[in-house]
Amino acid sequence: MTKIKLLIVDDEIEFAETLAERMELRGIATQTANNGKEALEMVHSSPPDLVILDLKMPDMSGLEVLQSIKSMHPSIEVIMLTGHGSTASGIEGMEKGAFDYIMKPVDLNDLLEKLKLANEKRSKA
């Protein structure tokens, strides 16, 4: 997964930056955005291959950001990040075009596996 360009979008700056650092240690080129607007600007200026997107953010909801990303670049695969107790919000994200979802706190191995699968899907498209 050395050539993957990843964008992590989460309003929890500390979380996004720490996760980004761990991704970098695994050879994944990672950037972070801390709100929906910033994320869309980054997607516009330098489209990533994959996005990890928090569902609940103050400015725009993750679902709104997901729809904007998909309308700009349908090939970008998005994994939703949800802190909710139920899986309903993650499933709603998948219905709106997300590749998959993952619950907080994140299991890194699980996330890496989902990123790998998302990247395979993107490569085949």
Next chain:
Amino acid sequence: MDAMTENSIRQEQIESFGRLMAGFSHDMKNHLGIIRESNGLMGDIVAMNVLGEDETTIERLKKTIASIERRVCIAAIMLQHLSGLAHRSDTPCSSFLVNDLLTEECTFLERFARLKQVKQVVEPGEDLPSVYNDPSLLQHIIYRVYLLCLEQLKPNQSLVIITGRNGKNVTITFRLNGGSQGNLEEVSFNNLLPAIEKLEGTLKQGGENHNDITLTIPSLSVAEK
């Protein structure tokens, strides 16, 4: 104030409390997310041994990091159940699976059993129909029956909670000491009867086993209601 207004205020209180708890569990999950990633990053750094520590120190660090990871995972599961438990009171009536509700609640009930040195066992039945009812009222009844059961039990005994199906009804059976104690006292449920009636359910002691206390609720659909 008439009874209807009082009930309505009470319902709003329950909803508010549930939403506050759900918000709390959401925020706590964010904190746990950061703790887990920071701990994971420490683990990555230790694994790369960039600090040049000796073997003993590395092993101690790895052990500590693994311990934090374990506890974060346990806390995350508890918060997930807390979130589910809290969201049950979002609406006065909803369609839900009794096994899901019970799993959430038993996560927190287990503590009461542990403090009394009683073993809690949950045996969820398979393929149970969903229930359309008041989930927070059912949570309340389960909590009260659970405490009544614990009062009957002594250290090293067990409380087995079994869900099942009885025709169109769903049953929750509290089997005291796994059913092995013969002379269980008659438990008084009188103060719970109005709440059970509101669920259109029944609560009975005995039946298949004298040590069973069984709560039965109808599995009506929204349309049937």
